[in-house]
Amino acid sequence: MTMTNQLTKETVDMKHWLEVAERIGQVAEAEALEADKNGHFSPKVAEAIVEGGINKLMRSEQYGGTFIGVEPFTKIVRKVASHSMAAAWLTNFFAIHDIWPGYLPPKGREDVLGKHELIADVFAPLGRMEKDGDGYRLYGQWNFASGVLWSEWIGLGAMADLGEGLEYVMPVLRTSDPNLKLIENWDTLGLRSTGSNGVHVEGAYIPEHLILRGKDIFGLGKPAGGEYDPQDPIYRMPFMQMFLAAFPATSLGAMDRIIEIFQERTEKRVRVFNGGKNEKNGSGSQRVLAEMKIQRRQVEGLMNRYIEVLEQFQEEGRTIATEEERMELFAIRSQAAKMAAEMALKAIITLGGTSIFKGDPVELFVRDVIAFASHPTQLWEDAMGSYGSTQFGGPAHPTW
Numbered sequence: 001m002t003m004t005n006q007l008t009k010e011t012v013d014m015k016h017w018l019e020v021a022e023r024i025g026q027v028a029e030a031e032a033l034e035a036d037k038n039g040h041f042s043p044k045v046a047e048a049i050v051e052g053g054i055n056k057l058m059r060s061e062q063y064g065g066t067f068i069g070v071e072p073f074t075k076i077v078r079k080v081a082s083h084s085m086a087a088a089w090l091t092n093f094f095a096i097h098d099i100w101p102g103y104l105p106p107k108g109r110e111d112v113l114g115k116h117e118l119i120a121d122v123f124a125p126l127g128r129m130e131k132d133g134d135g136y137r138l139y140g141q142w143n144f145a146s147g148v149l150w151s152e153w154i155g156l157g158a159m160a161d162l163g164e165g166l167e168y169v170m171p172v173l174r175t176s177d178p179n180l181k182l183i184e185n186w187d188t189l190g191l192r193s194t195g196s197n198g199v200h201v202e203g204a205y206i207p208e209h210l211i212l213r214g215k216d217i218f219g220l221g222k223p224a225g226g227e228y229d230p231q232d233p234i235y236r237m238p239f240m241q242m243f244l245a246a247f248p249a250t251s252l253g254a255m256d257r258i259i260e261i262f263q264e265r266t267e268k269r270v271r272v273f274n275g276g277k278n279e280k281n282g283s284g285s286q287r288v289l290a291e292m293k294i295q296r297r298q299v300e301g302l303m304n305r306y307i308e309v310l311e312q313f314q315e316e317g318r319t320i321a322t323e324e325e326r327m328e329l330f331a332i333r334s335q336a337a338k339m340a341a342e343m344a345l346k347a348i349i350t351l352g353g354t355s356i357f358k359g360d361p362v363e364l365f366v367r368d369v370i371a372f373a374s375h376p377t378q379l380w381e382d383a384m385g386s387y388g389s390t391q392f393g394g395p396a397h398p399t400w
Helices: 003-011 014-030 032-038 043-052 070-081 085-096 106-113 214-220 239-243 247-268 283-316 323-355 361-373 380-391
Strands: 119-132 135-142 153-161 166-174 180-183 198-207 211-213
Touching (some): 014 032, 014 070, 070 085, 070 247, 119 198, 135 153, 239 323, 247 283, 247 323, 283 323
Antiparallel strands (some): 119 135, 153 166, 180 198
16 A cells, blocks of 8 residues: 555545535435436536535646545445435546546646536547647537536547547547537436436537547556656556446445335335235345345445555556456446346335335436446446456457
8 A cells, every 4th residue: 555545544534525425415315306307417416516525536636636545435426326326426427537637738637627627528439530730620429428517628539640540539628619519318217317418519629738648548547748746646546447436336325225215114114915014024025135235245345346456556556457457347347236236126126116106216226226237337248258258368348
């Protein structure tokens, strides 16, 4: 463990940060039904995240960040997720979206991170860029832009030739750019409150200092143009694995809430068709609750393993993971998401008809955990197949 990480752990006021997380969760839960119906939260959730300072927790200290360590950050996201997975999704993303701009050239970092504005992104390389003078013009359309409704900046994946052949890049532009149009197409099964709409860009001008090159962040693991502190924890771990660290914590937060609701309702439940029996005395529900609690322990163990790996990277200052290391963490995220989804389904089936009304907390969590598990960074079949492949010297997943 690095001295930086040790000091961070000793000085983190977790009581404070969990209180902040609790406030965000309560704000989100208070408008859960309306937000689910509308397909987005009100601005109050983003405002609570910013007011609480959560969005600064994963940015470089050089740009006003207050990095508190991976483990404390995952606990914050878990707390929010116990109220609302959609709010945890935004809480997590508004913090981790401050990581990748730290790999831009120095002027780009100053532009994007200099005013503590919120940032959205879509990594999928769906755009194209054309040279125009000293910069480029961006064209394309992207979906799943989480947080775009409240963000001042957005990074969008593209393929471009910057003089060395076609390569993956992520140009960054303001969401207020007149060449960017919001596409209101977010009408999904779950995580509806995130407002993850699409965007269309038609010829927005992008200067070179606002173009993130994949070879820098993924290939070298170092910011373009230097001028950074290599002892800053943000620059001492592989980007993508750190970027996705709080995903298992989101699964855990959902599991916390599902277990809580299941136990409370089972305590009070009287089965009319079972002769008026109190369900807490039924061996079936007793076994289900026991299984749920053991499953949560299993996912906590997976989360701890994920943190352990990242902290080892940080201690070594290693910014590129091996194929097998990448796939182990991919498998951990996927297994956590799968177990949360299976738990939610078991809960609603066991609790019966009282939990299937639209907007019931159980019904909402069921839809949210299913949507969450469908994210490409934690697709179970992809993850397990790829992790298994690396055990026999085969190829890893090309992205995650």
